[in-house]
Amino acid sequence: MITVVGTGTGAPLSPDAGAALAGAGLVVGGRRHLAAATTMPDTAERVVLGPLAPALDAIEQYLEKPADQGRVVVLASGDPGFFGIVRALAERFGADRLAVHPGVSSVATAFARLGLTWDDAVVVSAHGRALRTAVNVCRAHPKVAVLTGPGSGPAELGAALRSSGRVLVVASALGAGADSGTGSGASTGTGTGTAPDSGSASQSGERVERVTPAEAAARDWGPAVSVVLCLDESRVLSPVRTIAGPPPGPAQWALDEGEFTHRDSMITKFEVRALALARLGPRLGEHVWDIGAGSGSVAVECARLGAAVTAVEKTLDGVERVRANAAAHGVDVTAVHGAAPTVLSDLPDPDAVFIGGGGRELPAIVTACARRARRSVVVAMAALDRVPAVRDALVAAGLDCDGVLLQSSRLAPLPGDVTRLAATNPVFLLWGVRPPARDEGVAQ
Structure with missing residues (x-):
C-alpha cells in the first residue's frame, strides 16, 4: 500500500x-515537504x-521488500488528487494500492x-504545459485559478494579459510556517506590485498580492508561487450555483439576427452562422479570430461557447458595435480596430x-489566417468569383478544404393568415481543416 499525504497549505x-x-x-x-515532516522516522x-520517473522506480523497488520494512509514504502539495501525483501513481501501481489523505488545495486556500x-x-x-491555454481561459472567464510552473509563472501570464483588464492575485508560499501541522500563524502580505520580491516568501511567510498584468510581467517572482488567480473584479461574485466550474453552455446558439445590433442587415445570417460554428468548434481554452467582424455576431457566439475571441473590424463604428453586442450578451470579446491582413501580425495565433469580409484582399487574408490557424479556417462569401481563390489559398496552406452553397427560405406571413417562403441570399461557406500531425516512423 502507498500512502499519499497532501500537505503544504497550513492545515x-x-x-x-x-x-x-x-x-x-x-x-x-519535495525538499520542503521532507524538511517539514518532523514525525518521519x-x-x-x-x-x-x-x-x-526515478521516484516511481524507487517506489516500485521498495514495494518488493518485506512488508515489515515500513510503508511507502508520498508527500505532495495540497490535494494530490487535483492535478497531482495521484494520477501517475494510479497509472503505475493501480488505484486500489493507494490510500490518499488529501490536504487543502492551493486553489481553495488562495480563494x-x-x-x-x-x-x-x-x-x-x-x-x-503550454501557457496559451491558461491565457485563453483567463481572457474568456472572470474567475480563473492558474497552477503555474517554470516558464509559465506570473510574469509570463502577466505579459500575455497586459490588455485584458484583469487583476492577478499571486499567492506565494501558502501555509508557510505551518507545513505538516508544525504550526500556524503564517503572515499574509498584500501588495500592489511595489512589495519586495516574492521570491523571499518562503522565508518571510506567505504572500497574497494583487497586481496588474503589467506589474506581474515586470517582477521576478522566484520559485515560491503556489497559484495565480486571474479575476475580473467586477464579476467575481456570482449567484448560487448548482454545477461547479465554468457556466453551462448556452441553451441555444445561431441566435436570430434580432439578438444583435447591426447596420443595414450587415450580419452573418443565423443559418450560415450555425454551420460556421459547427466547423469552427469554439471551446474553452481556445482562441478564435473573427475577421471582418461587422456586428460581431460570430465572435459573440464563439465567446458564449467558452472560447477567447478577437474580433478584427476596420471601421470604428463597427468596433463599437462589436463591443456593445459582447456586453449585451455578457461575454468578453477583444475588438481590434484595423484592416486585415496587416493588423493580424500583432495578434496571438488562433x-x-x-472570415466574413475582405473584399479584394480576401485571398491574402485567407492565406495569412490559414498559415497561422492551428485547427481550422471558415470563410463566408456571397460572390461566386471569389470561391476558387479562397479554395486555392486554403489548400496551399496545407488545409483539407470543403464547402457548401447555403440557400435557405424562411417562413414569412402573408395577409389572410397564410404563410409563404422568403428566400435569403445564397452564401458560399468554405472551410479548411488542418490534418492531424503524423509522427515520423510510426505506422498509420
Missing part, C-alpha cells in the same frame, strides 16, 4: 496521515521528488484568503478563424 495532518508518516520506511516528496529512506467562493472558478494547469 495539520489528520491522525491517520500522521500515523502513516510515523511508520514510514520510504518517504518521497530517522531510519526512513528519503527520495526527493524531482523528475517523476479563502480573499474571502471568495470558487465553485464558479475555472481551474487550469500551466505546470509543464486555433480557428472565421
Whole structure:
C-alpha cells in the first residue's frame, strides 16, 4: 500500500496521515515537504521528488521488500488528487494500492484568503504545459485559478494579459510556517506590485498580492508561487450555483439576427452562422479570430461557447458595435480596430478563424489566417468569383478544404393568415481543416 499525504497549505495532518508518516520506511516528496515532516522516522529512506520517473522506480523497488520494512509514504502539495501525483501513481501501481489523505488545495486556500467562493472558478494547469491555454481561459472567464510552473509563472501570464483588464492575485508560499501541522500563524502580505520580491516568501511567510498584468510581467517572482488567480473584479461574485466550474453552455446558439445590433442587415445570417460554428468548434481554452467582424455576431457566439475571441473590424463604428453586442450578451470579446491582413501580425495565433469580409484582399487574408490557424479556417462569401481563390489559398496552406452553397427560405406571413417562403441570399461557406500531425516512423 502507498500512502499519499497532501500537505503544504497550513492545515495539520489528520491522525491517520500522521500515523502513516510515523511508520514510514520510504518517504518521497519535495525538499520542503521532507524538511517539514518532523514525525518521519530517522531510519526512513528519503527520495526527493524531482523528475517523476526515478521516484516511481524507487517506489516500485521498495514495494518488493518485506512488508515489515515500513510503508511507502508520498508527500505532495495540497490535494494530490487535483492535478497531482495521484494520477501517475494510479497509472503505475493501480488505484486500489493507494490510500490518499488529501490536504487543502492551493486553489481553495488562495480563494479563502480573499474571502471568495470558487465553485464558479475555472481551474487550469500551466505546470509543464503550454501557457496559451491558461491565457485563453483567463481572457474568456472572470474567475480563473492558474497552477503555474517554470516558464509559465506570473510574469509570463502577466505579459500575455497586459490588455485584458484583469487583476492577478499571486499567492506565494501558502501555509508557510505551518507545513505538516508544525504550526500556524503564517503572515499574509498584500501588495500592489511595489512589495519586495516574492521570491523571499518562503522565508518571510506567505504572500497574497494583487497586481496588474503589467506589474506581474515586470517582477521576478522566484520559485515560491503556489497559484495565480486571474479575476475580473467586477464579476467575481456570482449567484448560487448548482454545477461547479465554468457556466453551462448556452441553451441555444445561431441566435436570430434580432439578438444583435447591426447596420443595414450587415450580419452573418443565423443559418450560415450555425454551420460556421459547427466547423469552427469554439471551446474553452481556445482562441478564435473573427475577421471582418461587422456586428460581431460570430465572435459573440464563439465567446458564449467558452472560447477567447478577437474580433478584427476596420471601421470604428463597427468596433463599437462589436463591443456593445459582447456586453449585451455578457461575454468578453477583444475588438481590434484595423484592416486585415496587416493588423493580424500583432495578434496571438488562433486555433480557428472565421472570415466574413475582405473584399479584394480576401485571398491574402485567407492565406495569412490559414498559415497561422492551428485547427481550422471558415470563410463566408456571397460572390461566386471569389470561391476558387479562397479554395486555392486554403489548400496551399496545407488545409483539407470543403464547402457548401447555403440557400435557405424562411417562413414569412402573408395577409389572410397564410404563410409563404422568403428566400435569403445564397452564401458560399468554405472551410479548411488542418490534418492531424503524423509522427515520423510510426505506422498509420
